[in-house]
Amino acid sequence: MTKQKNTKIHIIGAGISGLITALVLEENGYSPTIIEASNTVGGRVKTDIINGYQLDHGFQVLLTSYPAAQKYLDYTTLELQKFLPGAVIYKDGKASKLGDPLRDISFLISTIFSDKVTISDKLKINELNSSLKNKSLEAIFSEKEQSTLAYLKAYGFSKKAIDNFFIPFFTGIFLETELATSSRMFEFVYKMFGEGYAALPKNGIGEIPKQLTNKLTTTKFRFNSAVKSIHDTTIQLENGEIIDSNFIIIATDPSQIINFSSTKKNKWKNCQTLYFETTRRQIQQPLIGLVANESSLINNIFYTTALETQNISKKEVLSVTVVKKHNLHEKLLVKEVIKELEELCQIKDVKFLKLYDIQKALPEKESLTYIPTEKEIKINDHTILAGDYLSNGSLNAAMLSGEFAAKTAIKYIDSK
Ligand SMILES: Cc1cc2nc3c(=O)[nH]c(=O)nc-3n(C[C@H](O)[C@H](O)[C@H](O)COP(=O)(O)OP(=O)(O)OC[C@H]3O[C@@H](n4cnc5c(N)ncnc54)[C@H](O)[C@@H]3O)c2cc1C
Incomplete structure (x- = not known):
């Protein structure tokens, strides 16, 4: 126990990966300190309450079948609100419903008669579902990689199904319009959707890091403390303060903190989510x-008001996500989105509330893995890395990387 007490461990970043790192360290008797640049926990996973409106920082969902989420989150206390397993597809101003009738019978008629996909596609969707149910995550992440688009074509899905369903659906998940993302991620996400639900906590996505924080009892937090650099075991903050440490876990993109060669610079995908208030839901x-x-x-x-929320707003709230690249500044973007809502979705009378312009939304990686290797996270025997960018952009990956970082840190500390 003395070793645990005497080892000063610092975690840089209070996002999901940093919080899980702290949790696993606490479980093993350590009391780390989290140094966070912003004024709160959550990183990319936050919810604002603005004039009674509950607004998540970007549209994101928890997939209830994520193995790491099942391990670390208490779904009952989160009061998860489930999405229905389907979508409304808007094409040329017309709306039609497509869903999984095996999981929600209300989709039966609309799906059978949907002209957005062919009969053969409907059969293939089910075939893929059952084959992925029997495929382990290990097998998925050791598969040969190709782009998701190439995978879907090779699987035999029609152009209609790819254009009308797969491209818009997975553009919203991968945050890129070409479906260039590795087929491993496609299989992983498809499997997760097939085995559980997309859901949001009643209090918004920000309730996830809040729940993790509440589980921490001996971890100390230092907010509003951006780390400028690390030299050996010394941490320098932007304000000039120096902190001595024994072990450091960088739970964020480290490129600003430690010197990397240009080949190691991480690339990021961005997106924008705009919120509107409106009087009725379409x-x-x-x-x-x-x-x-x-x-x-x-x-x-x-x-967002189609799900039960803790903060009950007087009006309905519509979130709109833009992934395509453009050069419009806020005012013009809002104008264009309002125009498209009316022309393409017949949604009128919306009033703009807020724009979230998220520059580092998801890591852009050619090859995706389930968990990083020790070699990938090791800087030296007293500094290691955590974060979703090491394996794949998901809450599951952020949690697993935090768990792996904590276990690796303990191994290194024990060996000294
Ligand atoms: C718009 C959007 C949609 C998404 N959709 C989904 C989804 O539907 N499902 C899903 O599973 N995942 C989704 N994700 C991904 C998911 O949110 C991330 O994988 C996860 O939150 C990453 O956590 P992290 O701890 O790795 O990084 P981060 O959340 O980025 O945490 C890093 C932390 O480090 C802090 N920090 C950075 N630099 C410093 C410094 N120099 N000093 C001190 N602190 C610092 C930051 O302030 C931050 O708090 C989405 C993300 C976004 C943005």
């Missing part, structure tokens, strides 16, 4: 809306 059920027009700026929409 989609009554908790279903995502996908805009399948190739030229549209809007990729997906969701009425």
